[in-house]
Amino acid sequence: MNDGNAYDDPRVEEPDEGHPTDVEPDGEYDPYYLGGARKRKKRGFAGCLAVIVALAVVVGGAYLVGTKGFHYLKDHLSQADDYSGPGHGKVLFEVKSGDSTTTIGRNLKSDGVVASVDAFLSAANGAKGIQVGYYQLRKKMSADEAFKILNDPNNIIKDTVTIPEGLRAVDIVKILAAKTKYSVADFDAALKNTAALGLPAYAHGNPEGYLFPSTYPFGPTEKPIDMLTDMVTRWKQAASDDDLVNGAKKVGKTPAQVMTIASLIQAEGRGSDMPKVSRVIYNRLDGPGTREGTNGLLQIDATVNYALNRTGVVAVTTEETQNTQSPYNTYLHPGLPPGPIDSPGDAAIKAALNPTPGPWYYYLTVNLRTGLTKFGVTYQEFLGFKQEYAQYCTTSTRC
Numbered sequence: 001m002n003d004g005n006a007y008d009d010p011r012v013e014e015p016d017e018g019h020p021t022d023v024e025p026d027g028e029y030d031p032y033y034l035g036g037a038r039k040r041k042k043r044g045f046a047g048c049l050a051v052i053v054a055l056a057v058v059v060g061g062a063y064l065v066g067t068k069g070f071h072y073l074k075d076h077l078s079q080a081d082d083y084s085g086p087g088h089g090k091v092l093f094e095v096k097s098g099d100s101t102t103t104i105g106r107n108l109k110s111d112g113v114v115a116s117v118d119a120f121l122s123a124a125n126g127a128k129g130i131q132v133g134y135y136q137l138r139k140k141m142s143a144d145e146a147f148k149i150l151n152d153p154n155n156i157i158k159d160t161v162t163i164p165e166g167l168r169a170v171d172i173v174k175i176l177a178a179k180t181k182y183s184v185a186d187f188d189a190a191l192k193n194t195a196a197l198g199l200p201a202y203a204h205g206n207p208e209g210y211l212f213p214s215t216y217p218f219g220p221t222e223k224p225i226d227m228l229t230d231m232v233t234r235w236k237q238a239a240s241d242d243d244l245v246n247g248a249k250k251v252g253k254t255p256a257q258v259m260t261i262a263s264l265i266q267a268e269g270r271g272s273d274m275p276k277v278s279r280v281i282y283n284r285l286d287g288p289g290t291r292e293g294t295n296g297l298l299q300i301d302a303t304v305n306y307a308l309n310r311t312g313v314v315a316v317t318t319e320e321t322q323n324t325q326s327p328y329n330t331y332l333h334p335g336l337p338p339g340p341i342d343s344p345g346d347a348a349i350k351a352a353l354n355p356t357p358g359p360w361y362y363y364l365t366v367n368l369r370t371g372l373t374k375f376g377v378t379y380q381e382f383l384g385f386k387q388e389y390a391q392y393c394t395t396s397t398r399c
Contacts, residue, residue, distance in 0.1 A: 082116065083114065091139060093136075105120035105121055108137075119142075120146065134158075165213040165266055168341070172211050172343065176228075182223070202254065204339075211228065212238055214234050244259075261282075266342055268300060280363055296335060298335075299330055299331050303329060362382035
């Protein structure tokens, strides 16, 4: 047995009697040393702030990652099952501009069309380019069925309406009513909301001439005011493409006057003859002297028919040209009528801005089957055209 004890351990020194065990070490005084132990330094405000900011970043980052991770897992893992079959009922589904494939999948799931986003993404298999529009889908469809419908642009729901050139607003409204679920009264009411249509200020609230002729794919939720606004917007595009404002200045007219001239050209000319008809109108408006006997009278039959509210190509009588009291009767009133008489197309607008150089004051279509139109300078030439037309009518039922 070892007789030694802890007191015999040479590593332990007994303190000298009368001296405390806790003493300051030799050397310079350290204010942070007391009783044989160092006290922790107090942190300043900057140090505390750094800790708070660091904690905020960690907590915020954890929240962001956690939130996104939750949604990712929710979309891709929590309900990764799929419906089978074509589904049932009807769901009008809209793909909006900027929708990603994932967004479309989420919306489909929200509308009860597909069982999960993951199933739809699997069906899409990385494909992109689903077109904007409305699609007729069903409740609880298989993701494959839903994707097949959305991936085919032919399945976009739309009422395709074609508006030919040269129609008046009243005739355009009739076509729209026949091709959509709305009535003539619905469109007439919308036409009165001229501020919503977006007409140019110089139209003075009259939509005549500004419902641009074209083919329009109207969606199932579009209302009459939306459809008519689409047509005015399309006119604005044509006006911009043709540089209507600057072009009008070059021919010495206002944009409103050019649109009126374009409507007359649309009613009277066709194809390559349009710029020549335009020149006849300008010559009669701006030519010198008596303007080859016209004295500024345009004498266009279509303006009389407009005043009489007649549509189509209808021959006017001398009595009608002389007795129809209307500012649109260009046989009685020199200069342009108050506004457009129809909706001109792009070719007519271009012709109004770019009349063919020439001395003509008269023209007449002498063959209604071929559309052959002859242009002349004098009234005597015009009388010769009339005889040629009369001869044609003896052998044609078109007259």
